[in-house]
Amino acid sequence: MGRPFIHRSSMPGLGLSMGITLTMLSLIVLLPIGALLLKGANYGLAGMWETVNRERVWTALFLSFRLSLFAAVFNLVFGVLLAWVLVRYQFWGRRILDAAVDLPFALPTAVAGISLTALYAPRGFFGQMAAEIGWKIAYTQWGIFIALVFVGLPFVTRTVQPVIEEIEREVEEASATLGASRLYTLRHVIWPMLTPAALTGFALALARAVGEYGSVIFIAGNIPLVTEIAPLLIIIQLEEFNYDAAAAIGIAMLLISFAMLLVINLIQVWSRRRIGYV
Amino acid sequence: MTHHTLNPFAFGAINPEEETKMTIQTPIAAPVARKLKNTLSAVALAALSLGALPFVAQPVAAESLLNVSYDPTRELYREVNEAFSAWWVAQGNEAPNLEVSHGGSGSQSRAVVDGLKAQVVTLALAGDIDRIAKAGQLPEDWQSKLPHNSSPYTSTIVFLVREGNPKGLKDWGDLVADGVEVITPNPKTSGGARWNYLAAWAWAEKNGQDPKEFVGKLYKNVPVLDSAARGSTTTFAQNGIGDVLLAWENEAYLALKELGEDQFDIVVPSISVLAEPPVAIVDANIESDAQRKLAEAYLNFLYTPEGQAIVFKNFYRGWDASKANPEDVARFPQLELVDIASLGGWAKVQPEHFADGGIFDQIYVPE
Numbered sequence: 236m237g238r239p240f241i242h243r244s245s246m247p248g249l250g251l252s253m254g255i256t257l258t259m260l261s262l263i264v265l266l267p268i269g270a271l272l273l274k275g276a277n278y279g280l281a282g283m284w285e286t287v288n289r290e291r292v293w294t295a296l297f298l299s300f301r302l303s304l305f306a307a308v309f310n311l312v313f314g315v316l317l318a319w320v321l322v323r324y325q326f327w328g329r330r331i332l333d334a335a336v337d338l339p340f341a342l343p344t345a346v347a348g349i350s351l352t353a354l355y356a357p358r359g360f361f362g363q364m365a366a367e368i369g370w371k372i373a374y375t376q377w378g379i380f381i382a383l384v385f386v387g388l389p390f391v392t393r394t395v396q397p398v399i400e401e402i403e404r405e406v407e408e409a410s411a412t413l414g415a416s417r418l419y420t421l422r423h424v425i426w427p428m429l430t431p432a433a434l435t436g437f438a439l440a441l442a443r444a445v446g447e448y449g450s451v452i453f454i455a456g457n458i459p460l461v462t463e464i465a466p467l468l469i470i471i472q473l474e475e476f477n478y479d480a481a482a483a484i485g486i487a488m489l490l491i492s493f494a495m496l497l498v499i500n501l502i503q504v505w506s507r508r509r510i511g512y513v
Numbered sequence: 514m515t516h517h518t519l520n521p522f523a524f525g526a527i528n529p530e531e532e533t534k535m536t537i538q539t540p541i542a543a544p545v546a547r548k549l550k551n552t553l554s555a556v557a558l559a560a561l562s563l564g565a566l567p568f569v570a571q572p573v574a575a576e577s578l579l580n581v582s583y584d585p586t587r588e589l590y591r592e593v594n595e596a597f598s599a600w601w602v603a604q605g606n607e608a609p610n611l612e613v614s615h616g617g618s619g620s621q622s623r624a625v626v627d628g629l630k631a632q633v634v635t636l637a638l639a640g641d642i643d644r645i646a647k648a649g650q651l652p653e654d655w656q657s658k659l660p661h662n663s664s665p666y667t668s669t670i671v672f673l674v675r676e677g678n679p680k681g682l683k684d685w686g687d688l689v690a691d692g693v694e695v696i697t698p699n700p701k702t703s704g705g706a707r708w709n710y711l712a713a714w715a716w717a718e719k720n721g722q723d724p725k726e727f728v729g730k731l732y733k734n735v736p737v738l739d740s741a742a743r744g745s746t747t748t749f750a751q752n753g754i755g756d757v758l759l760a761w762e763n764e765a766y767l768a769l770k771e772l773g774e775d776q777f778d779i780v781v782p783s784i785s786v787l788a789e790p791p792v793a794i795v796d797a798n799i800e801s802d803a804q805r806k807l808a809e810a811y812l813n814f815l816y817t818p819e820g821q822a823i824v825f826k827n828f829y830r831g832w833d834a835s836k837a838n839p840e841d842v843a844r845f846p847q848l849e850l851v852d853i854a855s856l857g858g859w860a861k862v863q864p865e866h867f868a869d870g871g872i873f874d875q876i877y878v879p880e
Contacts, residue, residue: 291878349747358753374737374754457699457738459877470740471701474619476626476644477869 271489274482283483291459292468292484299465300491302376303444306383311437314391315429321392322399336392339385344449351382352454374456379464382450387440394436398429430506438499445492576807577610579798581631583618583704583790584743585764589827590635596823597814601807609807617741618704625650625795632799632808635792637704639663640859642793650797664789665815666829669850670705670712672780673749673758673765680756684782685716688757689730696755698745699738700867705788706742707867709759712786714866715851719784729876750777761788763828766844787850 275283286292321333339347355373356362365372372378402425410420448466456462465488472481582590594611602608614621614629618637625631626648636642639656646653656663674682680693688695700706710728717727737754739745742764749758750772757780760768765779792812799805814820818836825837834842856862866872 289878291874352748352752356748356752356754373752452740453744456736457740458736459738459874467740471699472869473623474617474702475868476623480869 268489271482271485274478275486278479278483282479283486286480286483287487291463292465292487294460295463295465295468296484296487296491298376298379298463299445299488300495302379302383303441303447304495306380306387306444307437307441309380309384310387310391310440311433314388314436314440315395315433317388318392318395318399322396336389338389339387340389344386344447345453347385348382348450348453351385351450352378355381355454373454374462376462378454378456379451379462382454383444383447386447386450387444390439390443391433391436394432394439395429398432402428427506427509431503434499434503434506438496441495441499442492445488576607576803578612578633578804578807578811579629579631580611580613580633580635580811581621581625581629582613582615582635583621583637584615584741585705585761585767586635586790587613587615588767589763589824589829592823592827593815593820596819597811600814600819601810606807611811617702619702630798631795632804633792633811634795635790637788637790638707638859639789639791639853640863641704642791643859645793645795650795651793652796655793656791658794659792659812660816661832662789663791663793665792665812665820666790666824666831668762668788668790668829669785669848670708670759670788671762671765671785672782673760673768673777674756674780676776676778678778678780682757682780685713685727685731685784686720686722688713689727689734693734693757694736694755695731695734695757695759696737696739696745696749697735697759698742699740700873702740703742703745705761705764706745706759707862708761708786708788710866710873711853711856711862712759712782712784712851715786715856716782716784725872725875728872732873732876762830762845766828781846781848784849784851787852789852 278286287296317336321329321336352373353359354361355365355378357366357371357373359373362371362373370377372381406424407420410424411417415423446466448464448470451464452467455464455467457464457467465484469481469484472478472484580590590613594613598608598611614624614631616624618641622634622636622641622644625634625645634642634645639662642651642655643653645651646655659665661667672682674680680687680690682688682693687693697709698706700710713728713731714724717724737745737748739748742761745758746760746764746768748754750768758765758768765777769777769779792815794805794808794812799808815824816833818833821831821833821835822837822841824831825834825841830845831837853859853862857865864871
């Protein structure tokens with residue numbers, strides 16, 4: 236007979252909750268992605284390849300994914316550090332700082348982009364300081380990097396924070412009584428426990444950064460081949476009512492993102508097995 | 514917000530006994546089909562409630578009008594709407610509900626094609642309304658329905674430079690010099706920016722330069738390509754980037770007014786373009802005769818001496834100055850204006866210059 240389509244559970248309400256879940260997921264996630272893929276299928280593989288396989292598109296894709304990766308790595312390091320500080324230390328203003336972490340979630344991205352540009356433009360507060368040592372931040376790739384760090388920051392912190400809160404003091408104390416140094420405890424006791432959550436946060440920050448348009452567009456400068464991000468290319472194609480080409484670039488981004496997330500998931504599975512944790 | 518009194522006993526707190534009963538009632542080997550049926554009915558229910566939403570949200574539209582416009586007309590239509598409302602009421606009608614949506618001209622046009630229910634469009638380029646016509650929402654000959662190619666106002670492109678014009682920029686030719694930074698939006702995403710580009714092109718043609726090479730050099734001097742005109746104004750005025758902003762004449766005057774006359778100067782080049790931002794009624798979105806009457810009156814109002822006075826006041830070049838404040842009219846300098854027809858018309862210019870791989874793209878990626 237094979238396995239039943241849906242496993243029975245003693246919890247009531249499976250039918251209803253499953254129905255709502257499937258409907259919402261289909262309407263909000265699967266349908267748009269399906270439409271995108273359908274658009275691409277109509278265009279044909281050859282047409283899609285022709286659209287994507289151009290210097291300008293490759294440059295933009297490489298720029299978007301490279302800077303997103305850098306920003307996500309940066310957020311991984313500083314997001315974990317921030318979560319650690321927020322959980323483990325008591326200091327004045329901790330609650331305010333904690334609340335401020337969510338700001339990038341709450342702020343409209345255009346507002347974030349314009350504020351960051353105003354700060355980092357050569358006339359802005361930070362921009363002036365940078366200009367004195369001959370640095371340019373806004374309208375260069377550094378500007379894009381900063382915007383991506385900004386929008387991705389809460390993801391790592393917010394996924395890692397509850398895990399740090401859960402770590403029992405006794406675990407560290409046990410480690411210390413067994414003669415481990417602080418660094419050893421950190422590396423072999425704490426870090427393995429944080430890895431899965433940190434990787435999840437990293438993946439979220441990366442995914443968010445890749446698709447980010449609203450904030451980047453103001454600080455990027457948008458010069459073709461230099462500071463032009465891939466989502467802008469999609470918008471440009473849309474402006475020309477060139478939906479096929481827009482879909483082609485969209486699918487290319489989807490595939491690359493999918494591959495990256497797959498790799499991150501595999502690392503996650505591997506790290507969990509290695510630690511034997513869940 | 515309605516307030517419910519929460520009664521923990523009445524409100525779904527299942528007591529343990531009931532819960533066990535429920536589980537027992539369902540046979541252990543419940544047929545999958547039934548679960549699926551439940552699932553499907555839930556799907557249907559959710560779909561139904563979602564589908565019903567738009568109908569519920571639909572306003573009881575008596576006399577309302579949505580004008581989908583482009584970015585720099587915010588101030589203009591705010592004033593037009595006020596004056597028109599007053600005039601409409603004075604004619605013995607009920608006060609209309611006028612709404613205006615602003616954005617990049619191209620994306621606004623796309624929104625209407627994709628189903629934004631605009632009864633009136635007032636965009637930057639005729640090409641943007643042509644697209645809506647191509648989608649079958651208004652007749653192809655829309656531009657002949659109102660005077661002056663359906664453009665109640667025109668504008669042109671001028672230079673906004675820093676106070677005192679420190680780099681001495683007088684005409685288009687000065688913009689390609691080494692070390693001059695020019696701020697203009699991306700013509701691929703901004704309707705206004707196409708006029709900037711074409712004005713430079715027209716100047717080069719008239720001055721015996723290779724226009725393709727000239728605009729190429731010009732855009733090499735552009736350090737920031739914003740996606741829309743207002744973004745460029747911010748980059749130039751607020752963030753202090755660049756020596757010259759290529760701007761709509763009305764935007765340039767507005768920047769002077771809003772940001773201080775002591776910070777910027779307007780420089781008028783020898784040649785510029787005659788931009789004719791057109792207006793039209795989107796027939797497909799007209800729901801009743803009463804609404805059509807309102808829409809027609811609204812667009813015609815733009816051509817009346819009163820409407821034209823508002824046009825002049827908001828730094829657009831109108832046609833009829835009879836009721837305008839003479840000061841508003843006198844501030845426009847005379848210069849040679851090239852219209853789109855003399856450049857070949859949008860049908861030719863658009864694909865040649867701004868399409869994928871067109872002349873503009875070749876500036877960055879040579880073919």
